[in-house]
Amino acid sequence: MKKVVALVVLAAFMVFAGTAIAATLNQKNTGCGLGSLIFADQNGLASQTFAVTTNGTFGNGTFGITSGTSNCDRPANFSSNQKLQDFVADNMDNVARDIARGNGEYLNTLAVLAAVPEGKRADFYSRLQANFSSIYTSDKVTHVDVLTNIETLVTYL
Amino acid sequence: MMNRKGMRPSGRRLIPFFFILFLILFAPARPVYAQTAAYVDGLVERARGMSLANDPYWHTLLHFRQGLAGFHSLVEDPNFFLSPAGKLDPAAEMDATLRAFFQPSEDEAQHPVCRFVARFTWLKERLAIDASKLPVPECRRFNDIVKEIQPETVSLIFPAAHINSPASMFGHTLLTVDTVHKSRLLAYAINYTAVTTETFGPLFAVKGLFGFYPGYFSMMPYYQKLQEYSDIEQRDIWEYRLNFTRDEITRLLMHAYEMDHIYADYYFFDENCSYILFFLLDAARPTLRLTEQCRPWVIPLDTIRVAQQNGLVVGTAYRPSRATRIRHIASLLSQEDRLTARSLALGEAPPERVLGLDATAQQKILMTDLAGEYLQYRYARRDFTNDAFNERFLKILGTRSRLGAAEKDDYDHPSPTRPDEGHQSNRFSIGTGIRENDSFAEMTLRPAYHSLMDNDRGYVEGSQIIFTGLGFRYYFESERLKLQNVDLIDIISISPRDDFFKPVSWKVRTGLGQKLGEDGAEHLVYDLSTGAGFAWKIPMLGLFYVFGEAEADLGGRSEERWAVGAGGSAGMIRTLGDQMKVHLSGRDIYYGLGDCHNALELSFQANFAYKTNGSVSAGVTWKKAYSIHDTEGIISWNLYF
Numbered sequence: 001m002k003k004v005v006a007l008v009v010l011a012a013f014m015v016f017a018g019t020a021i022a023a024t025l026n027q028k029n030t031g032c033g034l035g036s037l038i039f040a041d042q043n044g045l046a047s048q049t050f051a052v053t054t055n056g057t058f059g060n061g062t063f064g065i066t067s068g069t070s071n072c073d074r075p076a077n078f079s080s081n082q083k084l085q086d087f088v089a090d091n092m093d094n095v096a097r098d099i100a101r102g103n104g105e106y107l108n109t110l111a112v113l114a115a116v117p118e119g120k121r122a123d124f125y126s127r128l129q130a131n132f133s134s135i136y137t138s139d140k141v142t143h144v145d146v147l148t149n150i151e152t153l154v155t156y157l
Numbered sequence: 158m159m160n161r162k163g164m165r166p167s168g169r170r171l172i173p174f175f176f177i178l179f180l181i182l183f184a185p186a187r188p189v190y191a192q193t194a195a196y197v198d199g200l201v202e203r204a205r206g207m208s209l210a211n212d213p214y215w216h217t218l219l220h221f222r223q224g225l226a227g228f229h230s231l232v233e234d235p236n237f238f239l240s241p242a243g244k245l246d247p248a249a250e251m252d253a254t255l256r257a258f259f260q261p262s263e264d265e266a267q268h269p270v271c272r273f274v275a276r277f278t279w280l281k282e283r284l285a286i287d288a289s290k291l292p293v294p295e296c297r298r299f300n301d302i303v304k305e306i307q308p309e310t311v312s313l314i315f316p317a318a319h320i321n322s323p324a325s326m327f328g329h330t331l332l333t334v335d336t337v338h339k340s341r342l343l344a345y346a347i348n349y350t351a352v353t354t355e356t357f358g359p360l361f362a363v364k365g366l367f368g369f370y371p372g373y374f375s376m377m378p379y380y381q382k383l384q385e386y387s388d389i390e391q392r393d394i395w396e397y398r399l400n401f402t403r404d405e406i407t408r409l410l411m412h413a414y415e416m417d418h419i420y421a422d423y424y425f426f427d428e429n430c431s432y433i434l435f436f437l438l439d440a441a442r443p444t445l446r447l448t449e450q451c452r453p454w455v456i457p458l459d460t461i462r463v464a465q466q467n468g469l470v471v472g473t474a475y476r477p478s479r480a481t482r483i484r485h486i487a488s489l490l491s492q493e494d495r496l497t498a499r500s501l502a503l504g505e506a507p508p509e510r511v512l513g514l515d516a517t518a519q520q521k522i523l524m525t526d527l528a529g530e531y532l533q534y535r536y537a538r539r540d541f542t543n544d545a546f547n548e549r550f551l552k553i554l555g556t557r558s559r560l561g562a563a564e565k566d567d568y569d570h571p572s573p574t575r576p577d578e579g580h581q582s583n584r585f586s587i588g589t590g591i592r593e594n595d596s597f598a599e600m601t602l603r604p605a606y607h608s609l610m611d612n613d614r615g616y617v618e619g620s621q622i623i624f625t626g627l628g629f630r631y632y633f634e635s636e637r638l639k640l641q642n643v644d645l646i647d648i649i650s651i652s653p654r655d656d657f658f659k660p661v662s663w664k665v666r667t668g669l670g671q672k673l674g675e676d677g678a679e680h681l682v683y684d685l686s687t688g689a690g691f692a693w694k695i696p697m698l699g700l701f702y703v704f705g706e707a708e709a710d711l712g713g714r715s716e717e718r719w720a721v722g723a724g725g726s727a728g729m730i731r732t733l734g735d736q737m738k739v740h741l742s743g744r745d746i747y748y749g750l751g752d753c754h755n756a757l758e759l760s761f762q763a764n765f766a767y768k769t770n771g772s773v774s775a776g777v778t779w780k781k782a783y784s785i786h787d788t789e790g791i792i793s794w795n796l797y798f
Binding site for chain 1: 338339340341342343378380381384388526529530533544547548550551554555557558561562563
């Protein structure tokens with residue numbers, strides 16, 4: 001009986017520490033495609049910390065915009081628009097969601113960065129929504145593909 | 158201090174002498190250098206004459222705090238100081254800084270004029286420094302950065318508590334600098350965090366309390382922080398727009414630039430994210446002095462209140478987490494449609510099936526949107542592989558794109574009570590009651606933060622976070638003053654399970670409390686207990702929970718003076734309107750080790766919040782231990798401050 005009680009107690013105390021450790025074991029998967037989470041190795045427990053190596057506040061030339069795109073290909077036509085590339089690469093899932101819905105903050109930001117004129121925004125949104133499957137042609141699509149496909153759809157970019 | 162003051166006059170008297178000597182010796186050969194040296198000496202002299210080293214703004218820029226032993230800077234990094242004595246001596250640092258501005262330049266970006274651009278800008282203005290005499294007349298790199306950012310406004314960002322994660326329970330604060338770009342996502346987030354690779358929770362917490370980790374500033378696009386808080390940790394975010402002008406924001410950025418790659422020891426409870434961020438705001442507006450208004454125990458939420466009391470906040474915005482969005486969309490659908498959406502997200506049904514359902518277009522939109530959000534939520538929890546997620550996600554979104562635009566542009570999320578509008582975090586209670594046949598008066602103080610019975614406006618329902626609490630009782634009949642309880646940690650997280658979320662509720666407590674002993678009297682016992690369980694929201698009845706629990710006790714008057722046991726608890730919490738809350742609970746622990754006994758407790762508690770920072774509570778508790786019964790009733794008045 002005593003052993004059983006001791007085991008139960010021990011097990012209960014381990015639950016607390018155990019969940020904390022388990023949460024940290026889910027790691028990695030950053031890249032340029034869908035399903036990339038920048039903070040994939042961030043666990044809730046360590047929210048006051050920033051274990052990911054940072055470049056400090058004013059890190060390198062691009063000032064703070066450090067993203068996963070440094071290892072990725074660059075689309076030919078948007079090559080000058082580094083911010084747009086970074087934004088789409090870093091937010092692949094949410095950008096895709098907003099394009100499918102035809103509205104939202106991520107789609108709006110895409111339009112801002114691509115310098116879509118205010119008067120053409122509504123058209124831009126509905127055109128992307130209607131052509132969702134020609135932008136996201138496969139589940140291996142990268143941010144380069146997405147931007148290239150958008151550009152072929154919309155002439156005013 | 159005395160010593161330094163005593164030294165100054167003699168030094169001052171000698172300076173003209175050295176100055177003349179200097180001119181005689183070097184003027185013919187190196188006139189420019191000599192002129193500069195004389196100019197620098199003059200500046201140092203003038204700064205001393207103006208007591209600039211005693212100026213509060215200088216103390217802000219160097220993070221000086223006055224203690225019993227004089228000044229010390231909170232910054233540990235030696236690279237932050239130009240004088241070896243700089244950490245403890247504002248005057249020595251001032252002299253060294255002025256001289257350093259005139260040192261020859263090898264790398265402009267690393268020159269003190271650039272490295273300490275906020276100090277430079279302030280001193281240049283106060284002393285009217287002639288820029289033409291400087292090797293580096295301005296920090297071009299910093300100016301380029303400001304041009305690149307084009308700052309417009311600054312906001313204080315508060316990601317609210319995420320109850321299931323101990324370190325985030327008090328919330329967190331960061332700043333965003335908005336650019337002329339009209340998208341909040343592209344704002345620059347300035348964050349101060351402890352840097353560590355420690356992943357073992359308990360060690361992390363202990364080390365964090367005692368400043369074992371270095372704290373650094375970092376800057377990144379706000380969308381990265383949103384991904385972390387909204388999409389992964391499921392924390393709702395509150396944004397408080399501050400009324401800083403463009404000049405003030407430039408000063409803020411200057412100080413942030415100075416703090417780049419500079420570390421200070423990070424303490425979770427005082428020198429934490431929220432406190433250190435205030436140095437940036439103080440640097441932005443010299444008249445503010447927010448850091449001086451902080452209590453020794455800095456809870457992020459309290460710093461929001463300090464910002465508000467100083468009239469800085471001009472607007473607020475609410476940004477629901479993904480989990481909150483899922484709950485909201487689900488609330489707009491019937492149970493059947495909810496389960497359909499869930500089955501799409503889990504891959505149990507093909508998304509295209511929605512198109513053929515007998516439902517309105519708007520319902521179909523809600524179902525696919527819910528399915529997409531829920532899939533993203535589960536993916537962030539690593540419940541699916543990347544390939545499975547991508548395939549299913551694109552199918553759901555493909556279906557969604559065929560349904561056209563929604564009736565409303567975006568979901569209109571009802572915004573809950575803002576955290577700063579809830580009760581304050583310190584609580585003082587005074588009460589009176591009767592235990593068996595002895596009446597008593599009780600006084601308790603709880604510095605942080607929220608208990609289960611407190612009003613939930615602005616807080617997470619079903620949560621309790623208590624760090625330190627102290628209670629005394631005076632029994633009138635027996636004329637005895639008793640230490641009733643010393644709570645060290647008492648955390649309860651009761652999170653309800655539903656079709657979409659299956660959280661585990663948990664609790665942990667340690668401290669001293671009065672417990673019924675074998676002799677029929679109460680004795681002070683140290684206890685450590687924890688538990689895990691489930692909770693559900695039952696319509697009409699409220700929040701129902703069950704816990705499996707374990708407890709270890711030490712002390713008392715029993716034979717062994719220790720006991721370890723296991724058992725369980727259950728209860729129901731019901732909120733009635735905005736102000737009233739009742740809680741019925743029972744707990745039974747069988748102690749099988751040490752002093753073997755069974756302890757059963759039944760209790761009924763009620764709390765009425767007559768205003769935000771005041772409430773009246775009442776409770777009746779019946780206890781049975783070692784076959785001895787004990788009943789008590791108490792009524793208290795609680796004041797939050």
